[in-house]
Amino acid sequence: MIFWGCPNNCTFCINRAYRKIYGKNSGKFLRSYSVNRIIKELSYLVNKWNITLFHFHDEDFCLKPITYFKKLVEKYKAEVNTPFVCMANAKNITPQKVKLLKDMGCVSISIGIETGNDHLRKNILKRNENKEDIIRAVHLLNDAGIRTSSFNMLGIPFETRSTFMETVAINKESEIQYPNIVFFYPLENTELREISIKNNFLNNQSEARVPVLNFNLVVG
Numbered sequence: 001m002i003f004w005g006c007p008n009n010c011t012f013c014i015n016r017a018y019r020k021i022y023g024k025n026s027g028k029f030l031r032s033y034s035v036n037r038i039i040k041e042l043s044y045l046v047n048k049w050n051i052t053l054f055h056f057h058d059e060d061f062c063l064k065p066i067t068y069f070k071k072l073v074e075k076y077k078a079e080v081n082t083p084f085v086c087m088a089n090a091k092n093i094t095p096q097k098v099k100l101l102k103d104m105g106c107v108s109i110s111i112g113i114e115t116g117n118d119h120l121r122k123n124i125l126k127r128n129e130n131k132e133d134i135i136r137a138v139h140l141l142n143d144a145g146i147r148t149s150s151f152n153m154l155g156i157p158f159e160t161r162s163t164f165m166e167t168v169a170i171n172k173e174s175e176i177q178y179p180n181i182v183f184f185y186p187l188e189n190t191e192l193r194e195i196s197i198k199n200n201f202l203n204n205q206s207e208a209r210v211p212v213l214n215f216n217l218v219v220g
Contacts, residue, residue, distance in 0.1 A: 002038050002072075005030040006059035008089070011126050011191035012114075012153070012184065015059065032064070035071050042080045054084035061086035061109075062097050069097060073104045083107045090129040090137035098140045108147035111137060111176075115156060116166030124158060124195065131170055138174035149178035156184045157192065157201050
């Protein structure tokens with residue numbers, strides 16, 4: 001990871017619980033190393049272990065301001081020059097950042113769609129991007145030759161067969177190359193678990209013991 005923390009408040013994500021623990025106004029939840037330190041550590045890994053691909057697990061690799069981003073790209077390309085994959089929020093994927101990502105060596109980006117229904121995404125999951133944001137971002141990445149994959153959830157509260165088909169549709173319309181789907185799991189201390197209990201989707205006295213499954217979503 002290069003950056004730690006996430007500014008968003010998605011109801012299914014553990015970052016929301018982390019923010020309560022560490023305090024959203026503490027100044028420590030969103031943090032990162034300096035560009036020089038990042039480059040120094042990555043260069044060491046490449047030289048020491050002959051790394052040929054990095055997988056950055058930052059919640060949103062495109063979150064940083066463009067000035068920071070430009071400096072990172074310039075030094076990474078000059079001193080690390082190793083392909084990588086990452087994750088990003090569609091809202092923060094811009095033409096300028098896509099060009100910089102391509103120059104930096106990004107080969108794949110994963111984007112959270114979660115559901116194709118804008119109402120569920122905004123009001124139940126509390127994500128800030130809409131259908132148009134997602135389609136625009138994926139097309140920018142595809143046009144730049146950066147592989148795209150998506151995260152989608154099945155079984156969130158208030159989902160119907162119709163809203164699930166909207167999830168299939170947005171993956172097709174945006175031309176996501178590698179859509180992935182997981183089953184919603186009501187993690188402790190997440191708001192979506194409380195929503196599930198309040199609306200009788202989940203018994204508060206029971207413990208869900210179903211393992212999280214993952215499979216490719218075929219949309220073609």
